[in-house]
Amino acid sequence: MDVDMGGMNMGGMNMGGMDMGSSTGMFLATNLHIAKTYWFLIATFVAALGLRRVAVVLAEHLLSRSSHGRTNVRTSRPTGPVSQFVATTTAVLRELSYPQPWHATGKFARNFNPPPLGDCLIIGLYWVVVLCMLWSNVIVSPDSDLYAYKWEIVGYRAAWVSVTQLPFIYLLSCKISPITLICGISAERLNVFHRWAARTIFLTVVVHWSFFFTEWDLAKIVRLEIQYMPMVKYGFGAWAVIGWMILSGCGFFRQQAYEVFVMQHIAAAAVLLWLVWVHVPSYASYNVWMAVAFLGFDWASRMIWAVWINIHIPTRGSKLAAARPIVGYSADAVAVGDDCISLSIRAVDFPWKPGQFICLQVPRLGLGQNHPFSILSVPSRDDESVARLFIKAQSGLTRQLRRRVELHPDHPTRLQVFVSGPWGSPPSLTNHDTIVFVATSTGISFTLPLFRKACSTSTAATRVVHFHWIIRDPSLLQHFQDDLERALLVAASQNLHATVTIHLTRIGYAGHSRIESVDSMGSSSSSDTDSFMDANAPLTRGRIHSEKHDVEVQSQVAGRHGVRISHQIGRPSLDTLLRRPIEKARGETAIIGCGGHAFPSELRNYVSRISDERAVHKGTGAQGIYLHIENYST
Template sequence: MANATATAAAQAKAAKAKATKLAKILRQRNNERSAKFFAAAMVGIMVIFILIHWTRIAFKTYERRSSGKATFLRFPVRVTRAARSVLVRKLPLFPSTGHALVFVGYLAATITVTFTKMDWSTPLNNLGKRLGWISVANLGLVTFLALKNTPLAFLTAYSYERLNVLHRIAGYSLIVSMILHTTIYLAGDIRQGKLSNLREDDQVVGIIAGFLMLLSVALAVLVRKMRYEIFYVTHVVLFIVIMILVGMHRPDFAKKTVIGVIVIGSLWFADRVIRSLRTLFFSFGNTATLTPLSHGGTRVVLRKSPGRAVSGTHCFLWIPGVRALESHPFTITSTKPLELVVAAYDGFTRDLHAAAVKNPGQTLKASIDGPYGNIPNFANFTKVVLIAGGSGASFTVGIAIDLLRKLGTSQTTTIEFIWTVREPEMLEWFSEQLKELTDSPLVNVRLFSTRGSTSDSTLVSSSDEEKNSSTDPLPSSKNEHDIEKQLASPISSTDMVFSPQGGRPDIAAIVDEIAEKAEDNDRIAVAACGPDSLMQVTRSTVAKNIKVNGPSIELHVEQFGW
């Protein structure tokens, strides 16, 4: 009898152990699947963007070739215009409603995969583990959105800098999931009396990784705008250390977490190798000639440039004679030769200007990585409105000059060029280009200055004399130079100084007037680069003018800040 009882107890114990093992295997499988489903959801969102992008290209190409007579396109055009009039609008915390909508989809996918097929038998530990997997999945997304070389730039026309806001949102979500993973798992250990687990090596490195993630976010919030270079270096170093610690936190290959970490790290490393090789290639026989400009500007002319370079895109400039271990992004103003105009702010840009002032016209060894960014083909539009604040003209000047040269004798496209500066002397940065623009019958140049001249130069008027009141305050000098993506152009001729109108332009009134006077079959492109306030007014005005019936209006924004 006793033997039978013992046997039954042993069998029950074995059955329980087997059930526990099977449950553990099932939880592991479901956790792995949650990460896979999260990745699939993110890929799905990207595919939607790709389909929308290429469908719009196909529609616009057909409509242009049919001279607007394709009647069957009227309904889809009306639908897309109605949607775009909402999606391009600015929302609090987001650059646009479209970005907010992507975030809602991302959040819905994250919540769904977190709670789907969850084992609630021991809810704290199991939910904590699931959140750990979600954290690793988010780490992969954060890394992918930071890569400079991915197929997204070609497939969606959204290169890395336009995805940066999503990179930051995913980063904040990673921190939230990591904190929940830690606190819930800790609560489970406290309830089960297993706090001694925290002294295990893999738990210690996990805790350190969590604190470093918090440090990385703190630096992003507190330091990024004030000292970008310090933020960037610490951000990269912390990322490498965090990846190593996360791998050590779950080093068992059978549980596959470390495999995911290796894949993520490999993607980041491959991107770095590609960028380094490109920089090395363009370093052979390459030099940069530096010329100082007024009010902290520096003209940089490179001897060699990539064949794919286009005015309005940007590249990373490396000049070891200024700072050997740093490269920084600047907009390309001209490609033959490749020219950049850099506004001095801090760090590299300040040292670059100091080097130009110390020895004007000096030639230093240099290289570039790029180009990056996607610019619409503005020659396909009948009206192009270019709006810039401060050094944002590095973007719009390059586009305007490039477009004029593409058009040649064609009269199919007209250009409205609007530039607001603080001091009138800043206009000398692009005096040669401004003269070319004002001499063209296709261009209407409107120049504005928010401050008076700081020199005694005699000013020769070249701007449209129509007066415009301002509803768009420009930020301070510090904010205006917040990004190091402030770029280039040729030096101005000293005998040509342009006189801007005082005050700030009424961007809303200008864009409204252009849209009202346009024909229904006109295609209008509005491209802008500058501070947040200017971009916000531009966005809201363009959104208001996107109507179901009327001219087609597209918006392209290059905003200060990374």
């Protein structure tokens, strides 16, 4: 049987997935050029982010040097036309990037919330690039010499656009990659682009096979193609695997069984590479090997680092070496509150920065469970050998850990653990006039170490630091009392105005309508509780434990050099927390937030709205607002 249609020779079965057959010479050079252009654009974008990183570091260093020993200098305030232009441009870009278009709060619907507007703009720009690659010079008119190849030319182009994106998807999934090393962007912040790039390649593959399938259907050779061309089956298999990975990667399914998701996702990624390798011709297989190279570099680097920090060679006379096992680390776990765990990893010998996290494995609770947790403690001379974690028991590893701890409530539970990391790129807060930390629930694990660092770092730029913690369970307060008090004491010694406010959302003081707040400098102010609360938030009247316990806590706090931690009853509005510090700031304000579900979206929208309302750096004198958010939801 010999059917000739537009360059397809079925008699010789000489048609493949990408530029094979008689049309190879027509399409191959152009498609290769487009593939090279794609990676040139990616490299240019990464290089630009790398240069921006260098510029920011140099600017912070120069500002710090210029203000050294000069307490009256506000380094976060523009001082000339160039710095004012940069500040205005930055403010405009922030107002564009911060908002969340919309957000749902339902258990299922919240998994379909779009990314912040800034991420949406980057994804939109990526789509513009992909669409230009896909459709440029492929739509031919009937009088063109290439009209006989009108289906093939689009199918081949879509094949190249799809396979060229493949290494990029794997690159975005790596914890250690050229992007993270050059740009200083942590891998978890690249996850959103990893997911959307995968969805993009899924659609371009649809264009690839649909145009070929249409041509086969017109020629009545669909059955022959599937029967005699094995690469067709492999191609459809690869497309199905991509679809499965996108579906199973939905937040709702990840939350059901995260460990299962990770294992099957890794297996599916390996199968996808094999299917693509057998589907594409040899001259396009370099894309598969690029993906393998990115993964190999990432996994090899992580394995070497994991071995380095988890295998300990005993050293004679070292107290740390005597306190830890040769393999892994020893950790003490205790129950905190109704559903939390405090885990202290003893005698650690790896460095970390406040705000970073580690991935934890507990072999006794099952293999293959590797969960990220923020490091609560701050490395210092006093506690540099202990890494503390504050964990909320939800499901999987955390729930198993809580159950094991509850078996021995009278003493800490000793466990052997393995760690990887630390990971993450915490924000630099050395050149902000005012810093406001806002955390909900276990979000304090991220904000507290940064707060302690801000209170202990003496800079001419920072004058004011506020810390807000919004919680439901008042029994958690005692676990963090000492850390918060020490931070306030250090801030007082640094001549820094620092305050700590705890907001209890479900339990209130009976008969207390006014609450006094005393900061680290000894000044006091009082405010009506009702004016601090969100009018729409429900408030349950009651008492924290008992009158006697309340008096003891207040006496304990007031006994330390006049340092007090303010307690507010009810859920505060963001406007109450942030507007006054922003309006009183003499330079740039940094807002650091950590919470789950709707909290990040609400904070993003509020900061964007107040920045636009105050016309930041647009001639009104209002200073910039920097926002950094961590989301602890799965």
